[in-house]
Amino acid sequence: MTKMKRRTFVGLAAATTTTLSMPSIAFGALPRVVVIGGGAGGATAAKYIAKDSKGAIDVTLVEASKRYYTCFFSNLYLGDFRAYGSIGHNYYGLAVNHGVNMVHEWALSVNNAAKKVNLGSGESISYDKLVISPGIDLKFESVNGYSAEAQSKMPHAWKSGTQVQLLKNQVKGMKKGGTFVMVPPPNPYRCPPGPYERVSMIAHQFKKSNPTAKIVILDPKNKFSKQGLFMEGWQKHYPGMIEWISAETHGGIKKINAATMEFETDLDTFKADAASVVPAQRAGRIAMNAGVNNGDWCPIVPASMQAQADENIYVLGDASIAKSMPKSGFSANSQAKVAANHIRGSLTGSKVFTPRFANTCWSLVATNDGIKVGANYKATDEKIDKTSGFISKTGEDSNLRKATYEESIGWYSGITSDMFS
Amino acid sequence: MKYHFILLSIVVCFFLINKSYADQKQLVGADADYGEHLFGECVTCHNSTGLGQGIPKITGMKTSQFITKILAYKTKEKENAVMQMVAERLGEEEINSLALYLSKLK
Ligand SMILES: Cc1cc2nc3c(=O)[nH]c(=O)nc-3n(C[C@H](O)[C@H](O)[C@H](O)COP(=O)(O)OP(=O)(O)OC[C@H]3O[C@@H](n4cnc5c(N)ncnc54)[C@H](O)[C@@H]3O)c2cc1C
Numbered sequence: 001m002t003k004m005k006r007r008t009f010v011g012l013a014a015a016t017t018t019t020l021s022m023p024s025i026a027f028g029a030l031p032r033v034v035v036i037g038g039g040a041g042g043a044t045a046a047k048y049i050a051k052d053s054k055g056a057i058d059v060t061l062v063e064a065s066k067r068y069y070t071c072f073f074s075n076l077y078l079g080d081f082r083a084y085g086s087i088g089h090n091y092y093g094l095a096v097n098h099g100v101n102m103v104h105e106w107a108l109s110v111n112n113a114a115k116k117v118n119l120g121s122g123e124s125i126s127y128d129k130l131v132i133s134p135g136i137d138l139k140f141e142s143v144n145g146y147s148a149e150a151q152s153k154m155p156h157a158w159k160s161g162t163q164v165q166l167l168k169n170q171v172k173g174m175k176k177g178g179t180f181v182m183v184p185p186p187n188p189y190r191c192p193p194g195p196y197e198r199v200s201m202i203a204h205q206f207k208k209s210n211p212t213a214k215i216v217i218l219d220p221k222n223k224f225s226k227q228g229l230f231m232e233g234w235q236k237h238y239p240g241m242i243e244w245i246s247a248e249t250h251g252g253i254k255k256i257n258a259a260t261m262e263f264e265t266d267l268d269t270f271k272a273d274a275a276s277v278v279p280a281q282r283a284g285r286i287a288m289n290a291g292v293n294n295g296d297w298c299p300i301v302p303a304s305m306q307a308q309a310d311e312n313i314y315v316l317g318d319a320s321i322a323k324s325m326p327k328s329g330f331s332a333n334s335q336a337k338v339a340a341n342h343i344r345g346s347l348t349g350s351k352v353f354t355p356r357f358a359n360t361c362w363s364l365v366a367t368n369d370g371i372k373v374g375a376n377y378k379a380t381d382e383k384i385d386k387t388s389g390f391i392s393k394t395g396e397d398s399n400l401r402k403a404t405y406e407e408s409i410g411w412y413s414g415i416t417s418d419m420f421s
Numbered sequence: 422m423k424y425h426f427i428l429l430s431i432v433v434c435f436f437l438i439n440k441s442y443a444d445q446k447q448l449v450g451a452d453a454d455y456g457e458h459l460f461g462e463c464v465t466c467h468n469s470t471g472l473g474q475g476i477p478k479i480t481g482m483k484t485s486q487f488i489t490k491i492l493a494y495k496t497k498e499k500e501n502a503v504m505q506m507v508a509e510r511l512g513e514e515e516i517n518s519l520a521l522y523l524s525k526l527k
Contacts, residue, residue: 048461052457330465333465334462334465337458337461337462341458351454351455351458353455353458356459356462356510358462358465358506358507360466360503372502372503374502374503374506375506376506376507376509376510387510388506388509388510389506390502390503390505390506392502406474406475407466407475407476407503408475409474409475410466410467410468410474410475410476411465411466411475411476413468413474413475414464414465414466414467414468414469414476415465415466417464417468417469417470418464418465418469421470
């Protein structure tokens with residue numbers, strides 16, 4: 001069989017099965033897709049379903065905020081490489097260019113049997129297919145002593161917004177020669193290299209204005225993403241400033257005290273002058289309300305991103321168990337395109353292509369010193385399997401690192417325009 | 422005068438149709454719908470509206486230029502880890518479908 005025939009066959013097979021499960025839609029009414037969450041996964045899904053169906057599907061996006069501040073590049077804001085305004089985006093393009101019906105409200109619950117989403121205002125919206133991409137909620141209780149109240153003393157800044165601005169303010173105002181403590185989250189979590197890029201950007205800030213400051217990382221893990229590359233970069237750009245202490249070494253964080261800024265471990269009690277604590281995470285609450293989770297995260301069908309628990313619901317991005325893809329904006333965007341194609345196929349009979357997934361995560365270590373890690377993935381029956389990948393190498397020349405940083409700027413502009421315009 | 426203009430238009434049209442036919446004839450297995458779908462993978466990084474800072478613009482690229490570049494990444498003659506990875510899993514049908522779709526974009 002030629003490749004062409006094989007792919008066409010996949011399309012036809014999907015179209016055939018979906019014809020059987022086509023929703024019973026009143027004559028003349030358009031099939032309806034509701035998307036909950038207008039972030040990397042949800043905004044992309046809403047746009048592609050609306051754009052590609054060319055008016056044949058009615059798309060509603062339920063997003064609590066009117067402005068989305070990306071977590072990606074929020075670390076660059078901490079390092080003064082980006083202005084805060086430049087990482088905020090609105091939904092004008094989705095509404096005006098693609099006819100997405102924007103509902104700026106909280107989705108409170110899902111009635112799976114009646115296929116309805118109940119909103120904070122008391123209204124409800126019906127769907128034929130529902131996409132859930134709510135990102136993460138924080139498990140504050142995973143760090144003994146941390147809480148929603150303590151977050152302003154030790155910002156997690158893991159959902160962007162005011163928390164990031166607060167953290168930057170605390171970093172800039174930290175006393176000269178003081179100690180900053182970073183507590184990264186345990187696996188699995190949003191953006192595996194994120195905490196270490198954050199440390200790099202804070203170190204960059206200190207190098208400029210507070211060169212005798214120290215950064216202590218109390219990690220609940222024994223290794224981390226791009227470890228060799230970050231460690232090399234820290235040694236090169238911020239010698240002596242950053243100390244990474246693994247779980248094995250400190251024996252676990254027993255308790256933290258936001259009032260005294262103390263971190264109690266088996267090894268020692270660390271006193272901070274400023275800190276960032278990122279607790280463990282779970283899928284956004286609406287996924288639990290829709291009953292598509294199994295514990296903290298949502299199992300999906302790898303070929304379509306449908307929830308294993310409900311074939312009319314698709315779960316994207318951080319909330320899903322998309323092993324072996326990391327929880328990243330790039331992954332969420334890639335998954336959204338697979339789901340959008342599948343949803344359109346099942347509602348309108350359009351071609352369904354073999355799913356293709358990809359991810360690349362760039363991180364900035366210092367001025368013009370960018371690193372990256374990426375992989376291709378394909379769907380198997382069990383998981384989204386990595387088929388090939390790459391990672392920056394230690395000792396790379398500075399021109400390549402500069403080009404990698406510049407590439408990340410291009411990616412940011414690409415993905416945000418892909419999501420929102 | 423009018424006659425000449427019509428004749429000239431016919432000649433020009435014939436030339437253009439023939440040229441685009443010649444371009445597309447080489448695109449074995451190309452499917453514009455598939456190309457549009459695959460293009461979704463490109464625009465995560467290649468801004469479809471902007472200037473292409475840090476990452477080159479690909480919209481408006483000539484079909485032959487596009488194919489030559491992708492093949493150079495596929496054979497790893499051209500450096501860039503992300504593009505080598507992208508090109509690695511593009512077969513002839515995918516490359517031609519993308520090329521066909523790109524040629525239809527302004
Ligand atoms: C510091 C940091 C750096 C990062 N850097 C990168 C990077 O360089 N590259 C990268 O690819 N990724 C990066 N990420 C990860 C990336 O931000 C996430 O993986 C991505 O945003 C996940 O997309 P999502 O759609 O799952 O969730 P989100 O993008 O968080 O979107 C969820 C949206 O849903 C809305 N929502 C939630 N519940 C409801 C509800 N019930 N009703 C209505 N609306 C709701 C929220 O308001 C939010 O807008 C980074 C993350 C952090 C924290």
